[in-house]
Amino acid sequence: MSESFDVFNKWAVTHLAMELDAYKEKQLQRRILNMMSNHPVNDLTGYMRLMEKDQQIKGELKNYLTINVTEFFRNPELFDALNDQVTKTLQPKFGSLKCWSAACSNGSEPYSLAMMLTDKKIKTTNRILATDIDKKVLTKAKQGLYLTSELKNVSTNHLNSYFDQNEEGYLVTDDIKRKVRFKEHDLLQHSFESEFHLIICRNVTIYFKPDARDRLYQKFYDALVPGGIFFTGATETINQPEQFGFKKIDSFIYQK
Template sequence: MDVNFDEFYQWVKDNLGIELAAYKEKQLQRRILSVMRNSGAKTLLDYTTMISHQPQIKSEFLDYITINVTEFFRNPDLFREFENQLVEQLSPQFGRLKIWSAACSVGAEPYSLAILVDKRQIKLKERILATDIDHPILGKAKAGIYKESELKNVSAADRLAYFKVKEDVYHLAPQIKQNVLFKQHDLLQSPFDSEFHAIICRNVTIYFKNDARDNLYRKFHDALVPGGLFFTGATETINNPESIGFKKISTFIYQKQ
Protein backbone atom coordinates (compact mmCIF):
# COMPACT_ATOMS: atom_id res chain seq x y z
CA MET A 1 0.00 0.00 0.00
CA ASP A 2 1.31 3.42 -0.92
CA VAL A 3 1.97 6.22 1.56
CA ASN A 4 0.25 9.57 1.05
CA PHE A 5 2.10 12.83 0.57
CA ASP A 6 1.85 13.85 4.24
CA GLU A 7 3.53 10.60 5.26
CA PHE A 8 6.15 11.05 2.54
CA TYR A 9 6.88 14.59 3.77
CA GLN A 10 7.32 13.25 7.30
CA TRP A 11 9.62 10.49 6.05
CA VAL A 12 11.76 13.05 4.20
CA LYS A 13 11.94 15.23 7.31
CA ASP A 14 12.86 12.31 9.58
CA ASN A 15 15.38 10.71 7.23
CA LEU A 16 16.76 13.57 5.13
CA GLY A 17 16.19 16.51 7.45
CA ILE A 18 14.24 18.54 4.87
CA GLU A 19 10.97 20.29 5.76
CA LEU A 20 8.73 19.93 2.69
CA ALA A 21 5.51 21.02 4.37
CA ALA A 22 6.50 24.67 3.85
CA TYR A 23 6.67 24.32 0.05
CA LYS A 24 3.73 25.18 -2.21
CA GLU A 25 1.76 21.96 -2.29
CA LYS A 26 0.63 21.47 -5.89
CA GLN A 27 3.95 22.57 -7.34
CA LEU A 28 5.92 20.35 -4.96
CA GLN A 29 3.76 17.28 -5.57
CA ARG A 30 4.16 17.61 -9.33
CA ARG A 31 7.93 17.69 -8.90
CA ILE A 32 7.95 14.71 -6.54
CA LEU A 33 5.83 12.58 -8.88
CA SER A 34 7.97 13.57 -11.86
CA VAL A 35 11.29 12.66 -10.26
CA MET A 36 9.73 9.51 -8.72
CA ARG A 37 8.56 8.26 -12.11
CA ASN A 38 11.94 9.03 -13.66
CA SER A 39 13.52 6.79 -11.03
CA GLY A 40 11.31 3.87 -12.04
CA ALA A 41 9.40 3.77 -8.74
CA LYS A 42 5.69 3.04 -8.97
CA THR A 43 4.62 4.35 -5.57
CA LEU A 44 5.90 6.80 -2.97
CA LEU A 45 6.54 3.87 -0.65
CA ASP A 46 8.76 2.21 -3.25
CA TYR A 47 10.46 5.54 -3.79
CA THR A 48 11.38 5.92 -0.11
CA THR A 49 13.07 2.51 -0.29
CA MET A 50 15.01 3.52 -3.39
CA ILE A 51 16.10 6.82 -1.83
CA SER A 52 17.26 4.94 1.27
CA HIS A 53 19.35 2.36 -0.57
CA GLN A 54 20.52 4.00 -3.79
CA PRO A 55 22.78 7.06 -3.37
CA GLN A 56 22.25 8.16 -6.97
CA ILE A 57 18.45 8.15 -6.55
CA LYS A 58 18.82 10.11 -3.31
CA SER A 59 21.10 12.65 -5.00
CA GLU A 60 18.69 13.08 -7.93
CA PHE A 61 15.76 13.59 -5.55
CA LEU A 62 17.57 16.24 -3.50
CA ASP A 63 18.84 18.00 -6.60
CA TYR A 64 15.42 18.12 -8.22
CA ILE A 65 13.47 19.13 -5.14
CA THR A 66 15.89 21.85 -4.02
CA ILE A 67 15.78 23.55 -7.46
CA ASN A 68 19.48 23.74 -8.33
CA VAL A 69 19.22 26.00 -11.37
CA THR A 70 21.71 28.85 -11.55
CA GLU A 71 24.33 30.66 -13.61
CA PHE A 72 26.94 33.37 -13.15
CA PHE A 73 25.54 36.92 -12.91
CA ARG A 74 21.99 35.69 -13.36
CA ASN A 75 19.75 38.48 -14.69
CA PRO A 76 22.72 40.75 -15.54
CA ASP A 77 20.83 44.06 -15.36
CA LEU A 78 19.61 43.29 -11.85
CA PHE A 79 23.03 42.11 -10.79
CA ARG A 80 24.61 45.36 -12.04
CA GLU A 81 22.13 47.33 -9.94
CA PHE A 82 23.14 45.30 -6.89
CA GLU A 83 26.81 45.85 -7.76
CA ASN A 84 26.22 49.61 -7.90
CA GLN A 85 24.58 49.54 -4.48
CA LEU A 86 27.53 47.66 -3.01
CA VAL A 87 30.08 50.03 -4.54
CA GLU A 88 28.29 53.35 -4.09
CA GLN A 89 26.42 52.81 -0.84
CA LEU A 90 27.48 49.87 1.32
CA SER A 91 31.23 49.94 0.84
CA PRO A 92 31.63 53.68 1.60
CA GLN A 93 29.26 53.43 4.57
CA PHE A 94 30.56 50.30 6.26
CA GLY A 95 34.09 49.79 4.95
CA ARG A 96 34.51 46.03 5.22
CA LEU A 97 31.43 44.04 4.26
CA LYS A 98 29.95 40.80 5.52
CA ILE A 99 27.98 39.08 2.71
CA TRP A 100 25.80 35.97 2.59
CA SER A 101 24.66 34.07 -0.53
CA ALA A 102 21.77 31.91 0.70
CA ALA A 103 20.58 28.83 -1.22
CA CYS A 104 23.73 29.12 -3.32
CA SER A 105 23.31 25.89 -5.32
CA VAL A 106 26.48 25.04 -7.32
CA GLY A 107 28.17 28.28 -6.30
CA ALA A 108 27.70 30.48 -9.36
CA GLU A 109 26.07 33.24 -7.32
CA PRO A 110 28.60 33.58 -4.47
CA TYR A 111 31.45 33.24 -6.97
CA SER A 112 29.83 36.01 -9.04
CA LEU A 113 29.92 38.13 -5.90
CA ALA A 114 33.55 37.19 -5.29
CA ILE A 115 34.49 38.23 -8.84
CA LEU A 116 32.60 41.50 -8.37
CA VAL A 117 34.40 42.12 -5.06
CA ASP A 118 37.76 41.49 -6.71
CA LYS A 119 37.09 43.70 -9.74
CA ARG A 120 35.64 46.60 -7.76
CA GLN A 121 38.16 46.28 -4.92
CA ILE A 122 35.46 45.93 -2.27
CA LYS A 123 36.86 45.04 1.13
CA LEU A 124 35.40 42.06 2.97
CA LYS A 125 35.08 41.63 6.72
CA GLU A 126 35.35 37.87 6.19
CA ARG A 127 34.89 35.37 3.40
CA ILE A 128 31.57 35.46 1.57
CA LEU A 129 29.28 32.94 3.25
CA ALA A 130 27.56 30.60 0.78
CA THR A 131 24.99 28.13 2.07
CA ASP A 132 22.70 25.45 0.69
CA ILE A 133 20.65 22.57 2.07
CA ASP A 134 22.03 20.08 -0.48
CA HIS A 135 25.36 18.61 0.67
CA PRO A 136 26.37 17.00 -2.68
CA ILE A 137 25.65 20.29 -4.46
CA LEU A 138 27.98 22.07 -2.05
CA GLY A 139 30.68 19.63 -3.09
CA LYS A 140 30.24 20.70 -6.69
CA ALA A 141 30.30 24.34 -5.63
CA LYS A 142 33.59 23.92 -3.78
CA ALA A 143 35.14 22.34 -6.90
CA GLY A 144 34.40 25.49 -8.90
CA ILE A 145 34.10 23.76 -12.29
CA TYR A 146 31.46 24.96 -14.75
CA LYS A 147 30.07 24.38 -18.21
CA GLU A 148 30.27 27.16 -20.77
CA SER A 149 26.50 27.62 -20.67
CA GLU A 150 26.73 28.63 -17.01
CA LEU A 151 29.15 31.42 -17.97
CA LYS A 152 27.02 33.01 -20.69
CA ASN A 153 26.85 36.29 -18.73
CA VAL A 154 30.60 36.39 -18.04
CA SER A 155 32.56 38.65 -20.40
CA ALA A 156 35.43 37.32 -22.47
CA ALA A 157 37.85 39.41 -20.42
CA ASP A 158 36.54 38.01 -17.14
CA ARG A 159 36.65 34.46 -18.46
CA LEU A 160 40.30 34.99 -19.27
CA ALA A 161 41.04 36.62 -15.93
CA TYR A 162 39.14 34.29 -13.62
CA PHE A 163 38.89 30.89 -15.34
CA LYS A 164 41.07 28.29 -17.01
CA VAL A 165 39.61 26.06 -19.69
CA LYS A 166 40.43 22.35 -19.39
CA GLU A 167 38.70 19.72 -21.50
CA ASP A 168 35.82 22.05 -22.41
CA VAL A 169 34.97 23.02 -18.82
CA TYR A 170 35.90 26.15 -16.92
CA HIS A 171 37.91 25.99 -13.68
CA LEU A 172 37.52 28.99 -11.41
CA ALA A 173 40.70 30.76 -10.28
CA PRO A 174 41.91 29.84 -6.76
CA GLN A 175 42.00 33.49 -5.63
CA ILE A 176 38.25 33.71 -6.20
CA LYS A 177 37.46 30.34 -4.62
CA GLN A 178 39.38 31.21 -1.47
CA ASN A 179 37.09 34.19 -0.80
CA VAL A 180 33.97 32.01 -0.44
CA LEU A 181 33.11 29.80 2.54
CA PHE A 182 30.55 27.06 1.84
CA LYS A 183 28.36 25.62 4.59
CA GLN A 184 25.30 23.38 4.71
CA HIS A 185 22.26 25.29 5.94
CA ASP A 186 18.49 24.80 5.91
CA LEU A 187 16.70 28.14 5.50
CA LEU A 188 13.57 26.79 7.15
CA GLN A 189 15.14 25.07 10.14
CA SER A 190 18.72 26.23 10.77
CA PRO A 191 19.60 29.31 12.87
CA PHE A 192 20.80 32.40 11.01
CA ASP A 193 24.05 34.26 11.57
CA SER A 194 23.79 38.04 11.99
CA GLU A 195 25.42 41.39 11.25
CA PHE A 196 25.39 40.94 7.47
CA HIS A 197 25.71 44.01 5.27
CA ALA A 198 24.24 42.23 2.24
CA ILE A 199 22.24 39.05 1.74
CA ILE A 200 21.40 37.57 -1.64
CA CYS A 201 18.69 34.90 -1.88
CA ARG A 202 17.16 34.66 -5.32
CA ASN A 203 14.47 32.50 -6.92
CA VAL A 204 13.98 30.39 -3.80
CA THR A 205 11.09 31.82 -1.79
CA ILE A 206 8.73 31.46 -4.78
CA TYR A 207 8.55 27.74 -3.95
CA PHE A 208 7.38 28.33 -0.35
CA LYS A 209 3.92 28.84 1.06
CA ASN A 210 3.07 32.42 2.04
CA ASP A 211 3.60 31.97 5.79
CA ALA A 212 6.97 30.27 5.35
CA ARG A 213 8.07 32.87 2.80
CA ASP A 214 7.08 35.83 4.97
CA ASN A 215 8.77 34.31 8.02
CA LEU A 216 11.92 33.83 5.96
CA TYR A 217 11.91 37.49 4.92
CA ARG A 218 11.68 38.50 8.58
CA LYS A 219 14.64 36.26 9.43
CA PHE A 220 16.69 37.79 6.62
CA HIS A 221 15.75 41.25 7.90
CA ASP A 222 16.90 40.35 11.41
CA ALA A 223 20.20 38.99 10.06
CA LEU A 224 21.11 42.33 8.46
CA VAL A 225 22.66 45.39 10.07
CA PRO A 226 20.58 48.58 9.83
CA GLY A 227 21.14 49.90 6.32
CA GLY A 228 22.01 46.45 5.00
CA LEU A 229 20.64 45.19 1.69
CA PHE A 230 18.58 42.15 0.74
CA PHE A 231 18.60 41.10 -2.93
CA THR A 232 15.75 38.86 -4.14
CA GLY A 233 15.12 37.10 -7.45
CA ALA A 234 13.52 38.44 -10.61
CA THR A 235 10.32 36.51 -9.88
CA GLU A 236 10.02 37.56 -6.23
CA THR A 237 8.47 40.61 -4.59
CA ILE A 238 8.02 41.34 -0.91
CA ASN A 239 4.45 42.51 -0.34
CA ASN A 240 4.28 45.42 2.11
CA PRO A 241 8.02 45.43 2.91
CA GLU A 242 7.55 48.27 5.42
CA SER A 243 5.66 45.91 7.73
CA ILE A 244 8.82 43.83 8.04
CA GLY A 245 11.17 46.80 8.34
CA PHE A 246 12.42 46.93 4.75
CA LYS A 247 12.48 49.88 2.37
CA LYS A 248 12.32 49.06 -1.34
CA ILE A 249 15.20 50.89 -3.03
CA SER A 250 15.18 49.09 -6.37
CA THR A 251 12.97 46.57 -8.16
CA PHE A 252 14.38 43.56 -6.30
CA ILE A 253 16.59 45.21 -3.66
CA TYR A 254 15.42 46.05 -0.15
CA GLN A 255 17.18 47.99 2.62
CA LYS A 256 16.80 47.33 6.32
CA GLN A 257 15.51 50.41 8.13
Protein backbone atom coordinates in the same frame (compact mmCIF):
# COMPACT_ATOMS: atom_id res chain seq x y z
CA MET B 1 -3.65 10.96 -2.02
CA SER B 2 -3.43 14.06 0.20
CA GLU B 3 -3.27 11.83 3.28
CA SER B 4 -0.43 9.87 1.65
CA PHE B 5 1.50 13.08 1.05
CA ASP B 6 0.98 14.08 4.68
CA VAL B 7 2.68 10.84 5.70
CA PHE B 8 5.39 11.39 3.08
CA ASN B 9 6.08 14.91 4.34
CA LYS B 10 6.51 13.63 7.90
CA TRP B 11 8.79 10.87 6.60
CA ALA B 12 10.87 13.47 4.74
CA VAL B 13 11.67 15.37 7.93
CA THR B 14 13.46 12.31 9.31
CA HIS B 15 14.84 10.70 6.16
CA LEU B 16 15.51 13.67 3.88
CA ALA B 17 16.00 16.33 6.57
CA MET B 18 13.60 18.53 4.59
CA GLU B 19 10.56 20.51 5.73
CA LEU B 20 8.35 19.76 2.72
CA ASP B 21 5.24 21.24 4.36
CA ALA B 22 6.72 24.67 3.61
CA TYR B 23 6.76 24.08 -0.17
CA LYS B 24 3.87 24.86 -2.51
CA GLU B 25 1.85 21.64 -2.57
CA LYS B 26 0.87 21.08 -6.21
CA GLN B 27 4.32 21.86 -7.55
CA LEU B 28 6.04 19.70 -4.93
CA GLN B 29 3.71 16.74 -5.35
CA ARG B 30 4.11 16.82 -9.11
CA ARG B 31 7.88 16.63 -8.74
CA ILE B 32 7.71 13.75 -6.26
CA LEU B 33 5.36 11.73 -8.45
CA ASN B 34 7.56 12.41 -11.46
CA MET B 35 10.59 10.93 -9.69
CA MET B 36 8.55 8.05 -8.26
CA SER B 37 7.49 7.05 -11.80
CA ASN B 38 11.13 6.17 -12.56
CA HIS B 39 11.02 3.26 -10.11
CA PRO B 40 9.04 -0.03 -9.81
CA VAL B 41 6.73 1.11 -7.00
CA ASN B 42 2.95 1.49 -6.93
CA ASP B 43 2.47 4.17 -4.28
CA LEU B 44 4.23 6.59 -1.96
CA THR B 45 4.56 3.97 0.76
CA GLY B 46 6.48 1.73 -1.62
CA TYR B 47 8.61 4.66 -2.71
CA MET B 48 9.51 5.50 0.89
CA ARG B 49 10.45 1.86 1.60
CA LEU B 50 12.59 1.77 -1.55
CA MET B 51 14.47 4.91 -0.54
CA GLU B 52 15.08 3.58 2.96
CA LYS B 53 16.90 0.64 1.34
CA ASP B 54 18.66 2.59 -1.43
CA GLN B 55 20.57 5.71 -0.42
CA GLN B 56 21.29 6.62 -4.04
CA ILE B 57 17.60 6.78 -4.93
CA LYS B 58 16.92 8.83 -1.81
CA GLY B 59 19.74 11.21 -2.75
CA GLU B 60 18.38 11.56 -6.27
CA LEU B 61 15.01 12.73 -4.95
CA LYS B 62 16.54 15.23 -2.54
CA ASN B 63 18.74 16.65 -5.30
CA TYR B 64 15.70 16.92 -7.57
CA LEU B 65 13.60 18.69 -4.95
CA THR B 66 16.31 21.22 -4.12
CA ILE B 67 15.96 23.06 -7.41
CA ASN B 68 19.35 24.25 -8.69
CA VAL B 69 18.82 26.86 -11.38
CA THR B 70 21.40 29.65 -11.46
CA GLU B 71 24.07 31.28 -13.58
CA PHE B 72 26.85 33.84 -13.34
CA PHE B 73 25.56 37.42 -13.05
CA ARG B 74 21.99 36.19 -13.44
CA ASN B 75 19.80 39.01 -14.81
CA PRO B 76 22.82 41.25 -15.55
CA GLU B 77 20.82 44.48 -15.30
CA LEU B 78 19.84 43.59 -11.73
CA PHE B 79 23.44 42.74 -10.86
CA ASP B 80 24.40 46.17 -12.22
CA ALA B 81 21.86 47.72 -9.85
CA LEU B 82 23.32 45.72 -6.97
CA ASN B 83 26.80 46.86 -7.97
CA ASP B 84 25.64 50.47 -7.77
CA GLN B 85 24.06 50.02 -4.35
CA VAL B 86 27.10 48.21 -2.95
CA THR B 87 29.39 50.96 -4.26
CA LYS B 88 27.23 53.94 -3.33
CA THR B 89 25.46 52.71 -0.21
CA LEU B 90 27.26 49.88 1.55
CA GLN B 91 30.96 50.49 0.98
CA PRO B 92 30.98 54.18 2.04
CA LYS B 93 28.94 53.40 5.19
CA PHE B 94 30.59 50.17 6.33
CA GLY B 95 33.92 49.89 4.52
CA SER B 96 34.56 46.17 4.82
CA LEU B 97 31.48 44.03 4.12
CA LYS B 98 30.14 40.76 5.50
CA CYS B 99 28.24 38.96 2.71
CA TRP B 100 26.07 35.85 2.36
CA SER B 101 24.89 34.10 -0.81
CA ALA B 102 22.03 31.88 0.39
CA ALA B 103 20.90 28.89 -1.69
CA CYS B 104 24.03 29.38 -3.79
CA SER B 105 23.59 26.25 -5.94
CA ASN B 106 26.69 25.57 -8.10
CA GLY B 107 28.59 28.59 -6.80
CA SER B 108 28.15 30.89 -9.77
CA GLU B 109 26.39 33.53 -7.67
CA PRO B 110 28.92 33.91 -4.81
CA TYR B 111 31.76 33.77 -7.34
CA SER B 112 30.00 36.53 -9.32
CA LEU B 113 29.81 38.58 -6.13
CA ALA B 114 33.49 37.92 -5.38
CA MET B 115 34.42 39.15 -8.86
CA MET B 116 32.25 42.24 -8.48
CA LEU B 117 33.82 43.15 -5.13
CA THR B 118 37.30 42.48 -6.46
CA ASP B 119 36.66 44.77 -9.42
CA LYS B 120 35.71 47.58 -7.03
CA LYS B 121 38.50 46.73 -4.56
CA ILE B 122 35.88 46.36 -1.81
CA LYS B 123 37.08 44.30 1.13
CA THR B 124 35.08 41.72 3.05
CA THR B 125 35.30 41.14 6.80
CA ASN B 126 35.29 37.38 6.23
CA ARG B 127 35.10 35.16 3.20
CA ILE B 128 31.74 35.39 1.44
CA LEU B 129 29.46 32.80 3.04
CA ALA B 130 27.84 30.62 0.36
CA THR B 131 25.27 28.06 1.51
CA ASP B 132 23.01 25.42 0.02
CA ILE B 133 21.03 22.41 1.21
CA ASP B 134 22.42 20.16 -1.57
CA LYS B 135 25.76 18.49 -0.78
CA LYS B 136 26.27 17.37 -4.36
CA VAL B 137 25.93 20.84 -5.83
CA LEU B 138 28.22 22.26 -3.13
CA THR B 139 30.93 19.82 -4.24
CA LYS B 140 30.70 21.27 -7.75
CA ALA B 141 30.73 24.79 -6.34
CA LYS B 142 33.92 24.17 -4.37
CA GLN B 143 35.58 22.73 -7.48
CA GLY B 144 34.73 25.89 -9.41
CA LEU B 145 34.80 24.28 -12.86
CA TYR B 146 32.29 25.46 -15.46
CA LEU B 147 31.45 24.78 -19.09
CA THR B 148 31.39 27.56 -21.67
CA SER B 149 27.58 27.30 -21.78
CA GLU B 150 27.46 28.22 -18.08
CA LEU B 151 29.38 31.47 -18.61
CA LYS B 152 27.13 33.36 -21.02
CA ASN B 153 26.94 36.48 -18.82
CA VAL B 154 30.66 36.51 -17.98
CA SER B 155 32.49 39.31 -19.78
CA THR B 156 35.70 38.68 -21.69
CA ASN B 157 37.55 40.75 -19.11
CA HIS B 158 36.19 38.65 -16.24
CA LEU B 159 36.88 35.44 -18.14
CA ASN B 160 40.51 36.44 -18.68
CA SER B 161 41.00 37.78 -15.16
CA TYR B 162 39.18 35.28 -12.98
CA PHE B 163 39.21 31.95 -14.84
CA ASP B 164 41.85 29.51 -16.05
CA GLN B 165 40.91 27.47 -19.11
CA ASN B 166 41.72 23.76 -19.25
CA GLU B 167 40.56 20.71 -21.23
CA GLU B 168 37.40 20.35 -19.10
CA GLY B 169 36.25 23.96 -19.18
CA TYR B 170 36.94 27.11 -17.18
CA LEU B 171 38.22 26.95 -13.61
CA VAL B 172 37.70 29.82 -11.19
CA THR B 173 41.09 31.17 -10.08
CA ASP B 174 42.39 30.35 -6.62
CA ASP B 175 42.28 34.03 -5.71
CA ILE B 176 38.50 34.14 -6.23
CA LYS B 177 37.98 30.73 -4.61
CA ARG B 178 39.73 31.95 -1.46
CA LYS B 179 37.17 34.70 -1.13
CA VAL B 180 34.24 32.25 -0.73
CA ARG B 181 33.38 29.81 2.08
CA PHE B 182 30.88 27.08 1.19
CA LYS B 183 28.67 25.47 3.82
CA GLU B 184 25.71 23.10 3.88
CA HIS B 185 22.66 24.92 5.23
CA ASP B 186 18.88 24.50 5.24
CA LEU B 187 17.11 27.87 5.17
CA LEU B 188 13.96 26.45 6.73
CA GLN B 189 15.46 24.43 9.55
CA HIS B 190 18.86 25.88 10.44
CA SER B 191 19.68 29.06 12.34
CA PHE B 192 21.20 32.04 10.51
CA GLU B 193 24.47 33.80 11.17
CA SER B 194 24.12 37.53 11.79
CA GLU B 195 25.61 40.99 11.24
CA PHE B 196 25.57 40.74 7.44
CA HIS B 197 25.87 43.84 5.32
CA LEU B 198 24.64 42.06 2.18
CA ILE B 199 22.46 38.97 1.77
CA ILE B 200 21.67 37.50 -1.65
CA CYS B 201 18.86 34.95 -1.94
CA ARG B 202 17.38 34.80 -5.41
CA ASN B 203 14.58 32.76 -6.97
CA VAL B 204 14.17 30.52 -3.94
CA THR B 205 11.20 31.79 -1.93
CA ILE B 206 8.92 31.42 -4.97
CA TYR B 207 8.80 27.68 -4.21
CA PHE B 208 7.53 28.17 -0.66
CA LYS B 209 4.08 28.74 0.78
CA PRO B 210 3.38 32.33 1.87
CA ASP B 211 3.86 31.68 5.60
CA ALA B 212 7.21 29.96 5.06
CA ARG B 213 8.30 32.69 2.64
CA ASP B 214 7.38 35.44 5.10
CA ARG B 215 9.18 33.61 7.88
CA LEU B 216 12.32 33.60 5.75
CA TYR B 217 12.05 37.29 4.92
CA GLN B 218 11.88 38.09 8.62
CA LYS B 219 14.90 35.88 9.35
CA PHE B 220 16.89 37.55 6.57
CA TYR B 221 15.95 40.94 8.01
CA ASP B 222 17.12 39.87 11.46
CA ALA B 223 20.43 38.62 10.01
CA LEU B 224 21.28 42.04 8.53
CA VAL B 225 22.87 45.01 10.26
CA PRO B 226 20.83 48.25 10.15
CA GLY B 227 21.39 49.69 6.68
CA GLY B 228 22.22 46.29 5.24
CA ILE B 229 20.86 45.13 1.89
CA PHE B 230 18.80 42.11 0.83
CA PHE B 231 18.91 41.19 -2.89
CA THR B 232 16.13 38.94 -4.23
CA GLY B 233 15.41 37.28 -7.56
CA ALA B 234 13.73 38.75 -10.62
CA THR B 235 10.55 36.78 -9.87
CA GLU B 236 10.39 37.80 -6.20
CA THR B 237 8.82 41.10 -5.29
CA ILE B 238 8.26 41.55 -1.56
CA ASN B 239 4.76 42.92 -1.12
CA GLN B 240 4.61 45.48 1.68
CA PRO B 241 8.32 45.16 2.59
CA GLU B 242 7.77 47.52 5.52
CA GLN B 243 5.96 44.74 7.41
CA PHE B 244 9.34 43.05 7.76
CA GLY B 245 11.25 46.28 8.36
CA PHE B 246 12.58 46.68 4.81
CA LYS B 247 12.37 49.60 2.43
CA LYS B 248 12.68 49.09 -1.32
CA ILE B 249 15.66 51.03 -2.72
CA ASP B 250 15.88 49.53 -6.22
CA SER B 251 14.39 46.75 -8.33
CA PHE B 252 14.47 43.62 -6.14
CA ILE B 253 16.82 45.32 -3.64
CA TYR B 254 15.66 46.04 -0.09
CA GLN B 255 17.37 47.80 2.79
CA LYS B 256 17.00 47.24 6.53
